[in-house]
Amino acid sequence: MPALSDRIHMLDSETKAVETPEDHAEELRLWLRLLTCTTLIEGEVRGRLRQRFDVTLPRFDLMAQLDKAPDGMTLSDVSKRMMVSNGNVTGLVERLVESGHLDRRTSETDRRVQVIRLTKLGRAEFRRMAAEHETWIADLFADLTPKDVRELMRLLAKTKASAQKSAASRRP
Amino acid sequence: MPALSDRIHMLDSETKAVETPEDHAEELRLWLRLLTCTTLIEGEVRGRLRQRFDVTLPRFDLMAQLDKAPDGMTLSDVSKRMMVSNGNVTGLVERLVESGHLDRRTSETDRRVQVIRLTKLGRAEFRRMAAEHETWIADLFADLTPKDVRELMRLLAKTKASAQKSAASRRP
DNA sequence: GGAAAACATTTTAGGCTTAAAACAATTCGG
DNA sequence: CCGAATTGTTTTAAGCCTAAAATGTTTTCC
Numbered sequence A, B: 001m002p003a004l005s006d007r008i009h010m011l012d013s014e015t016k017a018v019e020t021p022e023d024h025a026e027e028l029r030l031w032l033r034l035l036t037c038t039t040l041i042e043g044e045v046r047g048r049l050r051q052r053f054d055v056t057l058p059r060f061d062l063m064a065q066l067d068k069a070p071d072g073m074t075l076s077d078v079s080k081r082m083m084v085s086n087g088n089v090t091g092l093v094e095r096l097v098e099s100g101h102l103d104r105r106t107s108e109t110d111r112r113v114q115v116i117r118l119t120k121l122g123r124a125e126f127r128r129m130a131a132e133h134e135t136w137i138a139d140l141f142a143d144l145t146p147k148d149v150r151e152l153m154r155l156l157a158k159t160k161a162s163a164q165k166s167a168a169s170r171r172p
Numbered sequence C: 001g002g003a004a005a006a007c008a009t010t011t012t013a014g015g016c017t018t019a020a021a022a023c024a025a026t027t028c029g030g
Numbered sequence D: 001c002c003g004a005a006t007t008g009t010t011t012t013a014a015g016c017c018t019a020a021a022a023t024g025t026t027t028t029c030c
Helices: A004-019 A025-053 A057-067 A075-082 A086-098 A120-140 A146-170 B004-019 B025-053 B057-067 B075-082 B086-098 B120-140 B146-170
Strands: A102-106 A114-118 B102-106 B114-118
Touching: A025 A057, A025 A120, A025 B025, A025 B120, A025 B146, A057 A075, A057 A086, A057 A114, A057 A120, A075 A086, A075 A114, A086 A102, A086 A114, A114 A120, A120 B025, A120 B146, A146 B025, A146 B120, A146 B146, B025 B057, B025 B120, B057 B075, B057 B086, B057 B114, B057 B120, B075 B086, B075 B114, B086 B102, B086 B114, B114 B120
Parallel strands: none
Antiparallel strands: A102 A114, B102 B114
16 A cells, blocks of 8 residues: 555546646647648649549559559558558449459459459559659658658658557547 | 769669659558548538538638638638639628628729638627547547647648648749 | 730539438347 | 348538639739
């Protein structure tokens, strides 16, 4: 059993936690800055993709996923990788199949599963866009030194892990 | 006039720049990681706002802007601050006026301008949500040390400046 | 003063996005 | 085996979002 002074201390710190809410303004500012950076870059890339290739960002992102998977992916895989809802992918894929960029077929071993892959056209167009896209990104980050890039990578990895942990603890 | 050896060197480096495109894989990875972090946190916040308060993230964001401006803002101001299109704001405001959270009036000095502000209800609800929201953010970033937070702030400020510069140079 | 440019907002058309419900197919446990 | 969960996808309803054109208003600058 704790000494009286310890119990008083515990009570104090508990009371403090309840009555004087901690200041999290720094984290809030960090979050807003993170969001600003992403929105800024995303908007720029979106605009360039439209102007230069008349393609939307979500389409480009989906093709990017498939380019890394020559044997195709299931819709669920894509949905998890892109961190978007299932229904979202259904619609995106529909339009890309329609335009001839994607090939969609039902798996032979599991008839629930749809496997999608890039068509020859889809792959060619994606490669063309991706090459230019990479230079845009390089340009947008041009003022960062290699050290800045490394450090940001490290801190964002830590951020991602922290956020995933926090998110997971709410959804067990 | 440069010496022959210098000219050869110049030709070499120019040729290299054209024929062997530089490798920007690191920047690309950085961009994807930045996007992942934002998407992860944004999704988490969106879900909690919906579950806890039955409000959407864009509505919350708009109210957050107005909470900082007791005298109201014009739609253009809001649109610039939130980095979304004008038309987008029109619709958001419409729904928030409809639900009684916002007050909208035409400026008396310039009849083009609409000034919006939070109603009493809107402000009260926002404050309630914002208090909880702040703890979610703190939780999502909980594994970062104060030093990590400072360093991220610094690097993201640099990133933002770099991206803005690059974006501006394309749209003069 | 009046045409032209600039500005603030709304409208339009189309696409993206989500959460939740519905449907279909497979796997699991008794 | 067979009913119950689980899994993969689609559908639905509502809202978000953009780019571009349209509308109304103010400013600029001959």
